[in-house]
Amino acid sequence: MINPNLNPYVPHEAIIVERIQETPDLFTLRIEFTDPEIRAACKFEPGQFNMLYLYGVGEIAISIVSDPLDCLIIDHTIRVVGRVTRGLANLKTGDRIGVRGPYGRGWPMLESKQKDIVIVTGGLGCAPVVSVINYIEQRREEFGRLNIVQGVKHSSDLIWKERYDQWRKLPDTKVLLAADVGEALWPWHVGSVTSLFDQLEFDPDNVSVMMCGPQGMMRVVCDHMLDNRVAESQLYLSMERNMQCAVGHCGHCQYGSNFICKDGPVFSYDKIRHLFETKGF
Amino acid sequence: MKSERYFFQTSQLQNLLDKLQDAGYTCVGPQVRDDAIIYDEINSVEQFPRGINDQQQPGSYSLNSNQSTKFFSWANGPQAIKPLLFTAKEKLWQSKQSTDGQITFKTCDPDPKPIAIIGARACDIAAMKIQDQHFLQQQFVDPYYKARRGNLLIIAVNCSHPADTCFCHSTGDGPFVDDGADIVLTELENGFLCEAQTSQGEKILHGLLLEDCKNEQLEESERIKSNASKQKRKLPEFDIKSRLFNELNNDAWHAIASECLSCGNCTSVCPTCFCHGENDVPELDGKSSAHFREWDSCFGQGHSYIHGITIRSQTSQRYRQWLVHKFSTWHEQYGRSGCVGCGRCITWCPVAIDVTESVAQFVDRRCD
Numbered sequence: 001m002i003n004p005n006l007n008p009y010v011p012h013e014a015i016i017v018e019r020i021q022e023t024p025d026l027f028t029l030r031i032e033f034t035d036p037e038i039r040a041a042c043k044f045e046p047g048q049f050n051m052l053y054l055y056g057v058g059e060i061a062i063s064i065v066s067d068p069l070d071c072l073i074i075d076h077t078i079r080v081v082g083r084v085t086r087g088l089a090n091l092k093t094g095d096r097i098g099v100r101g102p103y104g105r106g107w108p109m110l111e112s113k114q115k116d117i118v119i120v121t122g123g124l125g126c127a128p129v130v131s132v133i134n135y136i137e138q139r140r141e142e143f144g145r146l147n148i149v150q151g152v153k154h155s156s157d158l159i160w161k162e163r164y165d166q167w168r169k170l171p172d173t174k175v176l177l178a179a180d181v182g183e184a185l186w187p188w189h190v191g192s193v194t195s196l197f198d199q200l201e202f203d204p205d206n207v208s209v210m211m212c213g214p215q216g217m218m219r220v221v222c223d224h225m226l227d228n229r230v231a232e233s234q235l236y237l238s239m240e241r242n243m244q245c246a247v248g249h250c251g252h253c254q255y256g257s258n259f260i261c262k263d264g265p266v267f268s269y270d271k272i273r274h275l276f277e278t279k280g281f
Numbered sequence: 282m283k284s285e286r287y288f289f290q291t292s293q294l295q296n297l298l299d300k301l302q303d304a305g306y307t308c309v310g311p312q313v314r315d316d317a318i319i320y321d322e323i324n325s326v327e328q329f330p331r332g333i334n335d336q337q338q339p340g341s342y343s344l345n346s347n348q349s350t351k352f353f354s355w356a357n358g359p360q361a362i363k364p365l366l367f368t369a370k371e372k373l374w375q376s377k378q379s380t381d382g383q384i385t386f387k388t389c390d391p392d393p394k395p396i397a398i399i400g401a402r403a404c405d406i407a408a409m410k411i412q413d414q415h416f417l418q419q420q421f422v423d424p425y426y427k428a429r430r431g432n433l434l435i436i437a438v439n440c441s442h443p444a445d446t447c448f449c450h451s452t453g454d455g456p457f458v459d460d461g462a463d464i465v466l467t468e469l470e471n472g473f474l475c476e477a478q479t480s481q482g483e484k485i486l487h488g489l490l491l492e493d494c495k496n497e498q499l500e501e502s503e504r505i506k507s508n509a510s511k512q513k514r515k516l517p518e519f520d521i522k523s524r525l526f527n528e529l530n531n532d533a534w535h536a537i538a539s540e541c542l543s544c545g546n547c548t549s550v551c552p553t554c555f556c557h558g559e560n561d562v563p564e565l566d567g568k569s570s571a572h573f574r575e576w577d578s579c580f581g582q583g584h585s586y587i588h589g590i591t592i593r594s595q596t597s598q599r600y601r602q603w604l605v606h607k608f609s610t611w612h613e614q615y616g617r618s619g620c621v622g623c624g625r626c627i628t629w630c631p632v633a634i635d636v637t638e639s640v641a642q643f644v645d646r647r648c649d
């Protein structure tokens with residue numbers, strides 16, 4: 001919860017308690033607010049995000065990947081994509097940054113209890129769904145069958161192989177990986193993600209499908225699921241847009257009438273279907 | 282609150298400025314600068330654009346002198362209330378990093394100077410109410426806007442001379458002010474009809490030499506209103522909101538936007554546009570950093586930029602964002618259209634694109 005009496009634009013100091021290099025350009029910052037009051041008041045949900053501020057450079061929206069049971073130390077897995085993330089990548093344990101949040105509406109975890117779960121990501125892996133997988137991992141018996149599908153362009157783009165191996169060991173869990181182009185020794189499927197879909201195990205009347213990644217991929221997934229009688233309201237997408245304020249003021253994240261920073265980032269398909277079919281919107 | 286209407290002589294106008302200053306307000310009013318009517322600090326009625334009227338057409342704006350003794354016989358200039366509340370550029374906070382790495386943040390409080398704006402028009406007040414919704418009445422409150430809004434007193438003037446570009450009558454936002462001001466004036470031949478809409482307004486008004494208003498004066502005001510309501514431009518009468526939204530993929534957007542330069546003049550003069558960007562700038566002392574926000578436009582390259590991709594890379598996509606936001610998705614966000622009919626985007630468009638015509642292009646297109 002964000003204290004409504006605080007200026008929503010101003011970050012709070014946080015200290016990096018651990019920095020983990022996940023892959024050459026993916027790293028995790030575990031942070032803790034230095035102000036005990038801010039730290040104690042912090043509560044978040046899977047799929048929500050924080051604005052991380054690199055001193056003298058600027059802010060960037062990063063999704064929270066750690067479990068909401070521990071809100072004192074908050075994990076952010078970050079890909080190096082620009083000025084701010086490049087700078088954040090250079091920080092070490094003990095360094096300080098600014099953080100404000102959490103913002104947005106996350107994944108429908110309560111609504112998904114006891115349902116089968118299908119998680120689909122594409123492109124270069126996707127931090128927003130990592131929070132869901134971690135969440136289910138901690139509460140495995142509260143959910144039905146778990147399917148994790150990841151598609152990449154080239155097999156060398158698959159990062160975080162260890163994570164997938166770890167998830168594959170969870171009970172009642174299927175991990176399906178596909179690369180459009182596969183190198184020698186790529187043990188998984190070569191082809192599009194959708195060609196894996198007949199291997200999924202779920203009850204179309206009792207499933208939550210959660211996805212993030214390129215819009216084109218999510219569209220294909222939605223079409224496939226709708227063909228398989230999954231209701232539009234059970235398809236959840238994490239959307240990405242330019243975010244600067246995260247509080248619904250700056251207008252950059254608008255997607256139709258939605259402000260992705262506060263009405264999203266997670267939307268059910270029925271809320272955005274019409275826009276989804278429109279290029280460049 | 283609606284109080285009685287009174288009349289005061291033209292000679293009282295200076296008294297109004299003085300009373301406002303006595304009450305601690307800095308007066309901001311219309312004046313001619315660089316061939317346009319702009320709003321800035323004002324101390325004397327001599328500074329008002331008296332005997333001036335404006336000619337506005339798509340892509341053009343000019344001022345003429347006439348023989349009239351009226352102060353407000355013009356429509357509107359490029360800006361009015363918006364920059365006073367949502368400033369074009371503003372420092373939000375500062376951060377400082379000490380040698381041991383600690384970072385401290387300092388909020389920049391907006392200057393709490395009370396301002397009285399004189400001569401705001403119905404369209405500007407309607408637009409301000411929309412910005413109030415956006416910055417003050419959602420999940421998060423903007424403390425910078427709020428501080429200024431709480432210190433703003435509005436002395437509105439009903440429009441008597443709308444420009445050719447105005448269409449506030451068809452959006453339902455003018456030419457006369459319904460509510461939202463502190464004081465509303467109507468300029469008559471020899472003076473002003475006046476009415477307080479808030480108790481602060483009433484206090485100021487009662488410091489002037491007021492006369493009871495006569496029936497002829499009320500009739501004169503009605504005549505002005507009905508003349509000013511006869512506007513050449515209007516929005517077409519169809520369900521604009523649904524039709525635009527249902528035609529997102531129509532090829533017509535390319536034709537409609539074919540002239541557009543993507544310059545963003547329309548969004549910067551539009552009194553309802555709220556977009557802004559944030560950025561960090563090193564302070565001159567070299568020891569701290571300042572975090573600014575600055576008006577931004579959906580016509581800019583960076584507005585939809587994410588991870589190396591500009592989502593709205595084409596001008597037609599940006600024009601669609603602007604038009605669909607103003608006239609369609611705005612309804613979902615704030616319960617009304619985002620256009621108050623001020624006509625500024627028409628006047629200040631360098632290639633004379635007229636939003637009312639752009640919208641009208643969809644009149645014959647079927648909505649599914």
Ligand code: SF4
Binds near residue numbers: 551552
């Ligand atoms: S869209 Fe144009 S006419 Fe409408 S309020 Fe904005 S500037 Fe004025």
Ligand code: SF4
Binds near residue numbers: 254602
């Ligand atoms: S998206 Fe465009 S039209 Fe909408 S408020 Fe922002 S600048 Fe104005």
Ligand code: FES
Binds near residue numbers: 246
């Ligand atoms: S990020 Fe500014 S409005 Fe959503």
